Amino acid sequence: MLRSGLPAVWLTLVMVSASWDQPTPRLSFPLDDPGRPVSLFTLTDVSNSTTLLLSEDEDMLVVGARNAILFFNISLGGSLTLHSRLNWSPTEKDLNDCSMKGKSKADCPNFIRVLQELNSTHMYACGTFAFSPRCAYINSQQFSLVTGPNGKAEEGRGRCPYDPYQKNTAITVDGELYTSTVADYRGNRPVISRHLSEGRHVDLKLDDAPYLLEDPTFISSAFVRSEGKVYFFFSEIGREYDFIDKFTVSRIAQVCTSDVGGQRTLQRRWTTFTKAQLLCQASGELPYNVLQDVATLPPVEGASEDDTLFYGIFSSQWSVNSGRSAVCVFSLKDVKGVFGGNYKTLNRDTVKWTRRVQEKIASPGECGLHNASDNVLQFVKENFLAEESVMPVDRSLTLVSPDQHYTNIAAQRVRGAEGYNYTVLYLLTEGGYLHKTVLLEKGPHIVEEIQVFTQPQKVQNLLLSVSKAAVLIGTSQGVVSVPVSNCSYYESCSECVLARDAFCAWDPSRHICADVSSIKKKAAQDVEGGSVSEVCSTVRPRTHSSPSLPGQLVSVSLNTVVKLQCLTASRLAKRSWERPDGQLPPSIYLQNHDNSVLRFLATPTTLGSYRCQATENGFTQTLAVYEVREKGGVNLQLPATSLPQDNQPNNEGQRDTTRQVTPATTELKPKMEKPKPSSAPTDMPTVILHRNFAHKMGSDREAETEVEAGVVDQGRLSSTNRYVQELIVVSVLLVLCIIALLMMALYNFRLRHHHRTAPAMQQDAETPDGATASEREVLRTQSTYEDKCRGNESNKQDTGGKSSMTLSNGTLNGSMSHLPNMPI
Numbered sequence: 001m002l003r004s005g006l007p008a009v010w011l012t013l014v015m016v017s018a019s020w021d022q023p024t025p026r027l028s029f030p031l032d033d034p035g036r037p038v039s040l041f042t043l044t045d046v047s048n049s050t051t052l053l054l055s056e057d058e059d060m061l062v063v064g065a066r067n068a069i070l071f072f073n074i075s076l077g078g079s080l081t082l083h084s085r086l087n088w089s090p091t092e093k094d095l096n097d098c099s100m101k102g103k104s105k106a107d108c109p110n111f112i113r114v115l116q117e118l119n120s121t122h123m124y125a126c127g128t129f130a131f132s133p134r135c136a137y138i139n140s141q142q143f144s145l146v147t148g149p150n151g152k153a154e155e156g157r158g159r160c161p162y163d164p165y166q167k168n169t170a171i172t173v174d175g176e177l178y179t180s181t182v183a184d185y186r187g188n189r190p191v192i193s194r195h196l197s198e199g200r201h202v203d204l205k206l207d208d209a210p211y212l213l214e215d216p217t218f219i220s221s222a223f224v225r226s227e228g229k230v231y232f233f234f235s236e237i238g239r240e241y242d243f244i245d246k247f248t249v250s251r252i253a254q255v256c257t258s259d260v261g262g263q264r265t266l267q268r269r270w271t272t273f274t275k276a277q278l279l280c281q282a283s284g285e286l287p288y289n290v291l292q293d294v295a296t297l298p299p300v301e302g303a304s305e306d307d308t309l310f311y312g313i314f315s316s317q318w319s320v321n322s323g324r325s326a327v328c329v330f331s332l333k334d335v336k337g338v339f340g341g342n343y344k345t346l347n348r349d350t351v352k353w354t355r356r357v358q359e360k361i362a363s364p365g366e367c368g369l370h371n372a373s374d375n376v377l378q379f380v381k382e383n384f385l386a387e388e389s390v391m392p393v394d395r396s397l398t399l400v401s402p403d404q405h406y407t408n409i410a411a412q413r414v415r416g417a418e419g420y421n422y423t424v425l426y427l428l429t430e431g432g433y434l435h436k437t438v439l440l441e442k443g444p445h446i447v448e449e450i451q452v453f454t455q456p457q458k459v460q461n462l463l464l465s466v467s468k469a470a471v472l473i474g475t476s477q478g479v480v481s482v483p484v485s486n487c488s489y490y491e492s493c494s495e496c497v498l499a500r501d502a503f504c505a506w507d508p509s510r511h512i513c514a515d516v517s518s519i520k521k522k523a524a525q526d527v528e529g530g531s532v533s534e535v536c537s538t539v540r541p542r543t544h545s546s547p548s549l550p551g552q553l554v555s556v557s558l559n560t561v562v563k564l565q566c567l568t569a570s571r572l573a574k575r576s577w578e579r580p581d582g583q584l585p586p587s588i589y590l591q592n593h594d595n596s597v598l599r600f601l602a603t604p605t606t607l608g609s610y611r612c613q614a615t616e617n618g619f620t621q622t623l624a625v626y627e628v629r630e631k632g633g634v635n636l637q638l639p640a641t642s643l644p645q646d647n648q649p650n651n652e653g654q655r656d657t658t659r660q661v662t663p664a665t666t667e668l669k670p671k672m673e674k675p676k677p678s679s680a681p682t683d684m685p686t687v688i689l690h691r692n693f694a695h696k697m698g699s700d701r702e703a704e705t706e707v708e709a710g711v712v713d714q715g716r717l718s719s720t721n722r723y724v725q726e727l728i729v730v731s732v733l734l735v736l737c738i739i740a741l742l743m744m745a746l747y748n749f750r751l752r753h754h755h756r757t758a759p760a761m762q763q764d765a766e767t768p769d770g771a772t773a774s775e776r777e778v779l780r781t782q783s784t785y786e787d788k789c790r791g792n793e794s795n796k797q798d799t800g801g802k803s804s805m806t807l808s809n810g811t812l813n814g815s816m817s818h819l820p821n822m823p824i
């Protein structure tokens, strides 16, 4: 019997070493689970449907695909019906030219990458068009391309990338198109520009001076009307950190929509372009420096625009954080503060950034500089990198996921039953799961994860339609839509409350879990606390009581292995087994890591009743009750009193699950029971847990009645086999653990050795284990950067203050400011 105790110990060891303080999705729905079905729209001849646009009224979804633009009507909950389709392909000649240039045939079609609504009658679209980007107006009443006077689409350079794998952004403000993309075939001329401007509002672009953008990856853009500014989000090489090659930083850049360029200096160029670092970093840790996506959350109605929030997903270029993601939130107020502050100065000879020492003659980033003097414009042209970084709200990370690589984000405010607003984030993982996360005071809570596609996607897009209550995802395979919630999945008050889904509350009058907005009075919800006993005790039980149900009978032969199962959908529930006498000595009982399976050898002492309970958020409910009896060939009727009396009537129309098991039967179905709060009030609502079982079992809901619950091994032979199997598993685990211990010991030894030979390293006591030398350097420099700059400043003032002045004057007279003022 000693044997059975060992694996439990090793399993807990493995579990402890692998467990993080990480948010775990409470429920997990595989693709096409009936509880959270997703609808996938595909056409056999359309793929790469990755660019998404919601019409202003959210009644129509426009999808940019390969050689086609699709128009869908959306109904509530996000079901899509194809309305029209518009084909837009390069000609044979274009395709031939493209392959002649050495491009893969697969990348030569017209991938639609810009889709914007211009006004009530027209949209604007651009595609890569065989590595020769084109743009065209679309008549949104007739769903047709409007080609120019000569029947040709417009040149799309500077609006759309050449390469379909290059990222770009586009946003329309008052009929003008603001884009960030690379503007050349090779993909090394990044540009932020404005197009479709009319009259005195001329098309603008970034000055051609170097260092304005450093090999950027454009992520997203946002317009804030109260500021009259368009913000661009991207990552790029952070040259201000000169200690390491290719240190990526995340940025926010801004331009004013009122900008019309300068009169001599900066003609047809932005006079308002500035950029700043977005820093997503916990103190003492390496920064999450690579921006993946940004979602803008407007302020609540009536609040100041300064409360606009930008939620960003970040990953890390450092090996210690590889595979992890972090979410940071930045406020418009902090962004404005940083852009309104001081700016760094670039020494163009040494390509080093320093704190500015010359006199401040203008405020970079300020709108309305078009009539400004050349001096002022020259100053703003030189000073475009804000000195401070934008720090996350409360200087802390919103969420860190140690094992998920998040790629896309959408954010929404949801009004809960108590009138509070909750922030809900939709995070799409690289592997194809959507994590619906509600941000609580205690930290993020992942309500559910829903599988939305099976193959990892290189290019994908995520949109949220608040009015249609649906999440829309564009992938290479098609368009997927998922309703934001399915409250009816939760069948009892306790499940409804434990879910902590801000959309859902228990309606005591209809006895259903329903959308908060549909509940007339006294909706039961506790998103923040998830406390069932507080919220559900006020809810009246559904029906009168009926006789108690006994446990489920398991007939066994002595000396065979008995396996009892206990299933729950909630990954946050802690399961535990108990016997009436309370004793489950590990020398006799073997439990797997999550206690979902209990194994033991049938002996006279182990016969009897077993109960599996689940505790979540302080609420305990019974998941399964078994009565293990010796196989006697006699039909047994279990006495209802064989278990501690908390078994409540099952009054939701389920069949009585007690079965008289004939000796040959080995399959039993789990017994469903109503839950019991730990502080058991007797008028608790009735609950059936069979939902919980269903999706574990796959998509077939009927399968639940066939669930194998108690397995009685047949005969000595198979049980010997099981012994051997378990022995092998134990041995393998043992070997793995020994290897792990050895490696840890080796690593420790190495570290100590290293420290002895390289004493300088010891300063970085707080560096996470496993950081490379350059990572340590980043850690150190990030925290001392400001000091370093200040130090530089004082040095300059003492000795070389003048030199930096003359240097910037030098560039003033240099060739840089006399580049031809050509629109792109």
Ligand SMILES: *[C@@H]1O[C@H](CO)[C@@H](O)[C@H](O)[C@H]1NC(C)=O
Pocket: 034, 035, 036, 037, 483, 486, 488, 489
């Ligand atoms: C919600 O869940 C229930 C129960 O699993 C299922 O029958 C229903 O179809 C689901 N509804 C939606 C809209 O997903």
Ligand SMILES: *[C@@H]1O[C@H](CO)[C@@H](O)[C@H](O)[C@H]1NC(C)=O
Pocket: 118, 119, 120, 121, 122, 137
């Ligand atoms: C919308 O824009 C198009 C293209 O610029 C223009 O031809 C059309 O007249 C505009 N429609 C309205 C209603 O302004």
Ligand SMILES: *[C@@H]1O[C@H](CO)[C@@H](O)[C@H](O)[C@H]1NC(C)=O
Pocket: 370, 371
């Ligand atoms: C800028 O100057 C032009 C003429 O020099 C004038 O017409 C225009 O109103 C001025 N704009 C502003 C905003 O002052």
Ligand SMILES: *[C@@H]1O[C@H](CO)[C@@H](O)[C@H](O)[C@H]1NC(C)=O
Pocket: 047, 048, 050, 111, 164, 165, 458, 459, 476, 477
């Ligand atoms: C287009 O879709 C195919 C799969 O259908 C995928 O392999 C390819 O990478 C996609 N191309 C782009 C540019 O997204």
